[in-house]
Amino acid sequence: MNSLKITTLVAAAAVTMTTFSMSSTAADRVYKLKMAETWTTNFPIFGDAPRNMARIANEMSNGRLKITIDSANKHKAPFGIFDMVRSGQYDIGHSASYYWKGKVANTLYFTTMPFGMTAPEQYGWFYEGDGMKLMEKVYKPFGLLSFPGGNTGMQMGGWFKKEINTVDDLKGLKMRIPGFAGEVLAKLGAKPTNIPPGELYTALERNTIDALEWVGPSLDLRMGFHKIAPYYYTGWHEPATELQFLVNERTWKRLPDDLREILRVSMKLSAYDMYIQSYHESGVNWATMKTDFPNIQVKTFPTPVLKAMKKANDELLAEAAAKDPLTKEILDSQKEYMKTARVWTNISDRAYLESLDSISE
Amino acid sequence: MNSLKITTLVAAAAVTMTTFSMSSTAADRVYKLKMAETWTTNFPIFGDAPRNMARIANEMSNGRLKITIDSANKHKAPFGIFDMVRSGQYDIGHSASYYWKGKVANTLYFTTMPFGMTAPEQYGWFYEGDGMKLMEKVYKPFGLLSFPGGNTGMQMGGWFKKEINTVDDLKGLKMRIPGFAGEVLAKLGAKPTNIPPGELYTALERNTIDALEWVGPSLDLRMGFHKIAPYYYTGWHEPATELQFLVNERTWKRLPDDLREILRVSMKLSAYDMYIQSYHESGVNWATMKTDFPNIQVKTFPTPVLKAMKKANDELLAEAAAKDPLTKEILDSQKEYMKTARVWTNISDRAYLESLDSISE
Numbered sequence: 121m122n123s124l125k126i127t128t129l130v131a132a133a134a135v136t137m138t139t140f141s142m143s144s145t146a147a148d149r150v151y152k153l154k155m156a157e158t159w160t161t162n163f164p165i166f167g168d169a170p171r172n173m174a175r176i177a178n179e180m181s182n183g184r185l186k187i188t189i190d191s192a193n194k195h196k197a198p199f200g201i202f203d204m205v206r207s208g209q210y211d212i213g214h215s216a217s218y219y220w221k222g223k224v225a226n227t228l229y230f231t232t233m234p235f236g237m238t239a240p241e242q243y244g245w246f247y248e249g250d251g252m253k254l255m256e257k258v259y260k261p262f263g264l265l266s267f268p269g270g271n272t273g274m275q276m277g278g279w280f281k282k283e284i285n286t287v288d289d290l291k292g293l294k295m296r297i298p299g300f301a302g303e304v305l306a307k308l309g310a311k312p313t314n315i316p317p318g319e320l321y322t323a324l325e326r327n328t329i330d331a332l333e334w335v336g337p338s339l340d341l342r343m344g345f346h347k348i349a350p351y352y353y354t355g356w357h358e359p360a361t362e363l364q365f366l367v368n369e370r371t372w373k374r375l376p377d378d379l380r381e382i383l384r385v386s387m388k389l390s391a392y393d394m395y396i397q398s399y400h401e402s403g404v405n406w407a408t409m410k411t412d413f414p415n416i417q418v419k420t421f422p423t424p425v426l427k428a429m430k431k432a433n434d435e436l437l438a439e440a441a442a443k444d445p446l447t448k449e450i451l452d453s454q455k456e457y458m459k460t461a462r463v464w465t466n467i468s469d470r471a472y473l474e475s476l477d478s479i480s481e
Numbered sequence: 482m483n484s485l486k487i488t489t490l491v492a493a494a495a496v497t498m499t500t501f502s503m504s505s506t507a508a509d510r511v512y513k514l515k516m517a518e519t520w521t522t523n524f525p526i527f528g529d530a531p532r533n534m535a536r537i538a539n540e541m542s543n544g545r546l547k548i549t550i551d552s553a554n555k556h557k558a559p560f561g562i563f564d565m566v567r568s569g570q571y572d573i574g575h576s577a578s579y580y581w582k583g584k585v586a587n588t589l590y591f592t593t594m595p596f597g598m599t600a601p602e603q604y605g606w607f608y609e610g611d612g613m614k615l616m617e618k619v620y621k622p623f624g625l626l627s628f629p630g631g632n633t634g635m636q637m638g639g640w641f642k643k644e645i646n647t648v649d650d651l652k653g654l655k656m657r658i659p660g661f662a663g664e665v666l667a668k669l670g671a672k673p674t675n676i677p678p679g680e681l682y683t684a685l686e687r688n689t690i691d692a693l694e695w696v697g698p699s700l701d702l703r704m705g706f707h708k709i710a711p712y713y714y715t716g717w718h719e720p721a722t723e724l725q726f727l728v729n730e731r732t733w734k735r736l737p738d739d740l741r742e743i744l745r746v747s748m749k750l751s752a753y754d755m756y757i758q759s760y761h762e763s764g765v766n767w768a769t770m771k772t773d774f775p776n777i778q779v780k781t782f783p784t785p786v787l788k789a790m791k792k793a794n795d796e797l798l799a800e801a802a803a804k805d806p807l808t809k810e811i812l813d814s815q816k817e818y819m820k821t822a823r824v825w826t827n828i829s830d831r832a833y834l835e836s837l838d839s840i841s842e
Contacts, residue, residue: 176746180541182739235837238830239601240634240760247754248761273601274829337825354832378543385537389746392753393608399601400609403825418828420836427840464698464764467779468635469599470834471715473827475781476596479788 151379153187153371155212156205158198158219160318161191165338165397169270169363170214173390180382185375187212198316202227205366206262213366214269217255218299219314225440226258229450230266232275232361234301234433236454239271239360239395241461246362249457254450265372267387269363270394273402277353277421278333279324279345284353284421287428296320296332300436301357307432324348333357337409338401346416354420356429363394512740514548514732516573517566519559519580521679522552526699526758527724530631531575534726534751541743546736548573559677563588566727567623574727575630578616579660580675586801587619590811591627593636593722595662595794597815600632600721600756602822607723610818615811626733628748630724631755634763638714638782639694640685640706645714645782648789657681657693661797662718668793685709694718698770699762707777715781717790724755 155174159167174187190210192198201213202220218231230251237245245251246268259266278297284290291309295302302312315323315332323329325348334340336355346352365387372380409416421429441448516535520528535548551571553559562574563581579592591612598606606612607629620627639658645651652670656663663673676684676693684690686709695701697716707713726748733741770777782790802809 176742179742180739180746182737238833240757241764243757244761244764247757274833336829354828354836356833356836359830359833376543378541381537381540385541385746385750389750389753392750396601396604396608399822399825400605402829403602403605403822406825406828407821420832423839426836430840460768461760461764464760464767466834467715467767468697468763469720470831471781472599472635472717472720473831475715475717475787478784479791 150183151185151375153185153211154209155187155189155214156195156197156201156210157189157191157213158201158215158316159192161193163191163317164342165272165394165401166214166270166317166363167191168397169390169394170212170365172393173214173365173386176389177382177386180386181379185379185382189214192316192318198318199314201366202262202264205368206264208368208370211368211371213364215364215366216269216298216361217266217364221299224258224262225444226446226450227266228300229447229454230255230258230362230364231299232358233299233454234304234357235430236359237458237461238465239273239362241458241465242360242362243268243271243392244461245454245457250453251457254446254453257446258450259366260369263369265367265369267365267367267384268391269365269387270391270398271363272335272338272358272361272398273395274336274355275333275358275361276336276340277355277357278331279340279349280331280351280353281324281349282330283351283419284425286422287425290425293331294329296323296329296334297357299358300433301333303436304357304429304432307436308428321345321348335361336398336402337405338398341405341409341413346413350415350417352416352418354418356421356426363391365391511544512546512736514546514572515570516548516550516575517556517558517562517571518550518552518574519562519576519677520553522554524552524678525703526633526755526762527575527631528552529758530724530751530755531573531726533754534575534747537750538743538747541747542740546740546743550575553677553679559679560675562727563623563625566729567625569729569731572729572732574725576725576727577630577659577722578627578725582660585619585623587805587807587811588627589661590808590815591616591619591723591725592660593719594660594815595665595718596791597720598819598822599826600634600723602819602826603721603723604629604632604753605822606815606818611814612818615807615814618807619811620727621730624730626728626730628726628728628745629752630726630748631752631759632724633696633699633719633722633759634756635697635716636694636719636722637697637701638716638718639692640701640710641692641712641714642685642710643691644712644780645786647783648786651786654692655690657684657690657695658718660719661794662694664797665718665790665793668797669789682706696722697759697763698766699759702766702770702774707774711776711778713777713779715779717782717787724752726752 157170170189177185199219201215204210205213216231217227221228255266293310295310295312296315297312298314305312441451518531531550538546562576565571566574577592578588582589616627654671656673657676658673659675666673802812
């Protein structure tokens with residue numbers, strides 16, 4: 121005997137209205153939401169997160185939550201997501217918080233930080249630490265809600281036309297690198313800039329930039345950067361890049377409770393799923409890299425270069441914290457959280473991986 | 482202007498029926514499902530996963546999916562979940578796949594494996610590799626569906642009353658250790674056993690066992706094991722323990738499409754969330770361990786002991802694969818997946834963590 125109990129309500133119409141007062145509203149209405157993404161049409165992985173989100177929201181709501189997606193090809197404003205969701209031109213956006221640093225300085229801290237937390241550490245900070253609360257503090261004054269939108273995992277340090285052997289090699293270097301890492305390189309004499317994903321290859325090819333970082337093996341190889349910039353550096357600057365779902369607060373409030381929960385859950389799940397997808401694609405693409413693209417030269421920045429980056433990073437963090445109490449609150453919270461979580465990361469996964477070396481010879 | 486478009490359907494009753502044929506069924510019925518968990522009432526973290534699952538399923542379905550939970554205190558059969566869900570006494574179970582190894586040998590491989598994958602690697606195998614497909618092959622003949630139910634992250638090697646200095650110290654050792662790791666220790670002369678969580682402390686106190694592994698700092702310290710077994714070993718045997726939601730296939734099929742998707746998403750999300758919660762609690766508890774429990778002695782198994790464990794592990798894997806083609810298929814799939822993913826784990830998170838050492842002196 122199966123214990124599934126189907127409680128059929130007698131005199132369905134009337135009783136249903138009483139029992140499901142929310143549902144009676146919700147079931148009468150289809151909520152059509154418009155989402156704009158920074159990415160171009162059918163962009164892999166990054167674009168899968170909003171597509172998956174829209175699909176599961178639609179299925180769980182039985183079609184009452186219909187989310188359509190406009191790609192950058194259509195809205196022509198890959199870095200206009202913040203403004204378009206704020207104004208209500210779009211209900212939802214899929215992008216990255218650190219793209220708004222020129223507009224609202226504190227948005228910079230909710231994507232990833234150089235020398236910062238790894239993905240599980242940062243998810244811990246968001247959901248079990250103060251991350252979500254602090255992000256709300258930053259976005260609420262603009263009538264926006266921000267949610268994690270998918271993690272790329274550890275990003276590679278980028279593609280360079282010339283090797284970086286000393287700190288001096290960074291001077292004058294024109295590099296596409298967003299977020300706090302761009303400021304770190306600027307302090308060391310480089311010329312950081314941000315360029316939409318769809319224009320990256322051309323910019324590198326035409327020497328508008330000398331180097332760029334994009335993501336890692338999960339996405340970089342299909343972009344073809346290795347053909348024009350063969351030095352591929354390991355990561356320091358984006359250990360856990362979290363994309364972003366931005367939601368207009370008026371849209372959020374107008375949704376009935378069940379659809380709001382469906383939207384929240386769909387965003388959260390598709391973000392986690394993107395992390396796992398990225399991890400998978402990184403492994404698969406790295407494995408084929410050596411055979412398919414033998415000219416790629418994988419490099420690690422020399423220790424003196426990394427030390428200079430770390431010093432510049434720490435100085436910039438101190439400056440930023442001194443300027444704004446909310447910045448200080450965010451940075452202190454991240455620092456404290458990372459300190460606690462990192463001890464565990466080292467005793468758990470790292471110690472395990474290292475112990476396998478000792479027994480595998 | 483906000484673009485939220487509320488499409489109010491005219492002549493609601495009739496039109497709604499047409500537009501939402503599924504919804505018209507679903508909205509009339511409350512599906513009451515019964516879930517049994519291996520854990521005792523209000524058990525932290527492990528019990529949070531099914532509780533969160535039931536709560537978000539209820540909220541997203543606007544009360545149409547009501548899942549009640551019976552703890553081990555009530556059903557008195559912590560290791561009877563498989564049978565109770567199979568028979569239909571319960572619709573859903575929350576437990577761990579490797580607990581059923583005595584019943585269906587191949588269930589052993591869907592929790593975690595000694596010297597196996599880390600959590601992001603294993604999630605990659607489940608969702609982007611062949612993990613889910615292979616798990617279905619194992620469970621479907623029993624009218625059951627199995628889903629990931631929450632990851633503990635890396636588990637600690639356990640609590641020992643006496644230090645383990647040589648392989649000989651394992652001989653005759655009575656230890657609570659489930660899964661494949663138990664078989665590895667048996668091959669080295671130990672006497673592994675499984676004991677329900679609620680009885681662990683007493684078993685260790687009364688010398689029914691000499692050692693036990695439970696989880697890690699997230700859950701162990703509140704169990705009080707350190708008071709009677711002060712040696713706390715780092716992990717080798719359960720690098721990414723994934724709990725399990727078991728669903729009766731008849732229940733699954735009877736749910737309307739939208740509620741089935743709500744159930745699937747609620748299980749998947751609460752599993753990921755438990756991984757992050759475990760990571761968080763591990764860090765927090767590890768940080769207080771040294772001050773609150775100064776007598777705990779953290780140890781790593783000596784390399785010769787680990788080597789013996791690895792050798793026994795590899796031999797047992799080969800034996801198991803030789804016995805059953807499906808076992809071979811599962812183990813080959815895991816081995817191949819781990820090989821690819823591990824290269825990325827090492828070049829990304831591990832290399833990053835190690836590079837921080839070199840610049841922090």
